[in-house]
Amino acid sequence: MELLKVDNINVYYGSIHAIKDVSFTVNEGEVVTLIGANGAGKSTILNTVSGLLRSKTGTVDFLGQSINHVPPHKIVAMGMAHCPEGRRVFLQMSVRDNLEMGAYTQPNSGVDEDIEKIYKLFPRLKERYKQVAGTLSGGEQQMLAMGRAMMSHPKLLMLDEPSMGLAPLLVEQIFDIIRELHAQGTTILLVEQNASMALEVADRAYVLETGRVTMSGTGKEVAESPAVKAAYLGG
Amino acid sequence: MEFLSYLISGISLGSVYAIIALGYTMVYGIAKMLNFAHGDVIMVGGYISFCATTYLGLPAVVSILLAMAVCTVLGIVIEGLAYKPLRAAPSLAVLITAIGVSYLLQNSALLIWGAAAKSYTPIISGTLQLFGGKLSIQYISILTVIVCLVIMAGLTLFTSKSKMGKAMRACSEDKGAAQLMGINVNQTISVTFAIGSALAAVAGVLLCSYSPSLMPTTGSMPGIKAFTAAVFGGIGSIPGAFLGGILLGVIEALAKAYISMQLANAIVFAVLIVVLLVKPTGLLGKKVMEKV
Numbered sequence: 290m291e292l293l294k295v296d297n298i299n300v301y302y303g304s305i306h307a308i309k310d311v312s313f314t315v316n317e318g319e320v321v322t323l324i325g326a327n328g329a330g331k332s333t334i335l336n337t338v339s340g341l342l343r344s345k346t347g348t349v350d351f352l353g354q355s356i357n358h359v360p361p362h363k364i365v366a367m368g369m370a371h372c373p374e375g376r377r378v379f380l381q382m383s384v385r386d387n388l389e390m391g392a393y394t395q396p397n398s399g400v401d402e403d404i405e406k407i408y409k410l411f412p413r414l415k416e417r418y419k420q421v422a423g424t425l426s427g428g429e430q431q432m433l434a435m436g437r438a439m440m441s442h443p444k445l446l447m448l449d450e451p452s453m454g455l456a457p458l459l460v461e462q463i464f465d466i467i468r469e470l471h472a473q474g475t476t477i478l479l480v481e482q483n484a485s486m487a488l489e490v491a492d493r494a495y496v497l498e499t500g501r502v503t504m505s506g507t508g509k510e511v512a513e514s515p516a517v518k519a520a521y522l523g524g
Numbered sequence: 525m526e527f528l529s530y531l532i533s534g535i536s537l538g539s540v541y542a543i544i545a546l547g548y549t550m551v552y553g554i555a556k557m558l559n560f561a562h563g564d565v566i567m568v569g570g571y572i573s574f575c576a577t578t579y580l581g582l583p584a585v586v587s588i589l590l591a592m593a594v595c596t597v598l599g600i601v602i603e604g605l606a607y608k609p610l611r612a613a614p615s616l617a618v619l620i621t622a623i624g625v626s627y628l629l630q631n632s633a634l635l636i637w638g639a640a641a642k643s644y645t646p647i648i649s650g651t652l653q654l655f656g657g658k659l660s661i662q663y664i665s666i667l668t669v670i671v672c673l674v675i676m677a678g679l680t681l682f683t684s685k686s687k688m689g690k691a692m693r694a695c696s697e698d699k700g701a702a703q704l705m706g707i708n709v710n711q712t713i714s715v716t717f718a719i720g721s722a723l724a725a726v727a728g729v730l731l732c733s734y735s736p737s738l739m740p741t742t743g744s745m746p747g748i749k750a751f752t753a754a755v756f757g758g759i760g761s762i763p764g765a766f767l768g769g770i771l772l773g774v775i776e777a778l779a780k781a782y783i784s785m786q787l788a789n790a791i792v793f794a795v796l797i798v799v800l801l802v803k804p805t806g807l808l809g810k811k812v813m814e815k816v
């Protein structure tokens with residue numbers, strides 16, 4: 290079943306035409322990745338899907354329903370979580386309060402139990418639950434951002450460069466978590482500059498160049514394409 | 525004993541500033557704008573309470589509740605009609621609009637209630653005599669300090685424990701991220717204006733009980749002082765507004781008593797300038813921590 294269907298979107302920043310005729314789909318249970326160089330338009334696409342930006346053309350359908358005119362907070366309530374680029378955790382709020390904010394659309398009764406589940410996934414967060422997020426390391430903030438996104442029980446989890454700026458060991462850890470979430474049945478749309486890692490976990494992939502989709506296929510197909518090898522995987 | 529009585533009057537005056545400053549600071553924290561019309565909402569609260577007791581013969585407590593209700597609605601309407609359409613506009617445009625709203629409220633009051641000062645009946649009168657009459661404290665002073673402490677405690681609990689209060693903090697830090705949590709940012713801003721305006725109504729009633737002459741410009745000067753208090757304490761910070769308000773009241777009262785009646789306001793603002801030179805974010809203002 291198609292969870293997300295993006296059809297022919299064009300997104301502008303004033304006169305800058307950032308996204309050109311982009312279409313793609315994400316099916317239930319898949320990990321789909323969008324890869325592309327810095328400035329290709331990956332974050333712009335995620336922001337358009339989550340309603341922070343709007344496309345001038347085409348449609349964004351989520352769960353078979355057009356969300357072109359649905360405000361972002363209602364899209365979240367429908368079951369989409371967007372873990373934005375640069376983590377954007379609430380730096381002055383505690384780890385626990387950040388997680389509670391992730392559960393904003395959820396009934397209060399299940400929140401404590403859900404937080405315990407997140408602590409199991411990220412034991413580091415449990416150790417630091419009282420600390421304000423601004424005192425966490427970059428890797429811990431990324432864990433918090435992902436945990437916070439999971440608190441809304443998303444049908445679709447969108448991750449924007451979760452490995453950005455992290456040491457290799459932490460990158461491994463983050464991708465292990467992505468695999469685990471996938472194994473638990475979460476549908477994931479993953480945006481990455483780290484193409485090799487992303488293509489490894491992805492069922493399907495789209496390659497984005499200056500606002501256009503230039504290639505798509507299974508993770509393996511894309512990883513083995515000579516053009517992608519040359520451009521993103523270091524030859 | 526004399527010093528003590530000046531100090532007490534400073535603290536109670538400061539409590540009124542603190543209540544107003546809380547409204548300024550909460551709105552600034554979330555909407556990142558200076559709501560210049562906040563002082564005039566105080567004045568409206570005063571008039572509503574005045575009309576309720578004088579013309580309708582309602583008891584003081586009911587008149588306060590009525591003033592709070594009217595100001596709450598007024599705050600929501602001002603935000604919705606004047607500020608919300610400017611959410612993406614440059615901050616100067618918003619500031620000018622706020623000044624416009626301030627004049628609109630003052631002139632509407634002029635039209636409705638006239639320019640002549642109304643004499644407001646204090647909600648409580650009388651004084652408490654201590655030390656065989658050497659120290660006398662007005663009941664209204666005591667009430668003001670208590671009300672301020674209750675409001676302060678209530679707001680602290682609200683923002684640290686309640687879901688809505690936490691959502692406000694989230695919005696004040698990062699509106700985009702707050703939306704991605706499913707928070708309705710517009711609604712949250714609206715609630716903030718509602719709370720700030722209800723507090724302004726309370727401040728209006730207390731203020732008029734101190735200096736019982738009510739005019740369309742009654743809210744201006746206390747509004748500016750409370751804004752100063754909010755900046756003094758660190759704009760955006762709730763404990764900062766409280767501390768700033770109390771300190772401002774005390775400095776003003778002591779300056780009036782020991783230095784000069786005329787220079788008191790100048791001294792207050794001089795202290796503000798010195799504090800901001802030493803600590804530009806105000807006494808309790810936070811620097812935003814950032815980590816890559």
Ligand SMILES: Nc1ncnc2c1ncn2[C@@H]1O[C@H](COP(=O)(O)OP(=O)(O)O)[C@@H](O)[C@H]1O
Pocket residue numbers: 302305307325326327328329330331332333334
């Ligand atoms: N707020 C903005 N205003 C103007 N141009 C922007 C803005 N954000 C992104 N862009 C431009 O849009 C293009 C796509 O950016 P982005 O989606 O952030 O790329 P990516 O996430 O792939 O690095 C880039 O050319 C970038 O310069």
Ligand SMILES: [Mg+2]
Pocket residue numbers: 331332333374450
């Ligand atoms: Mg990006």
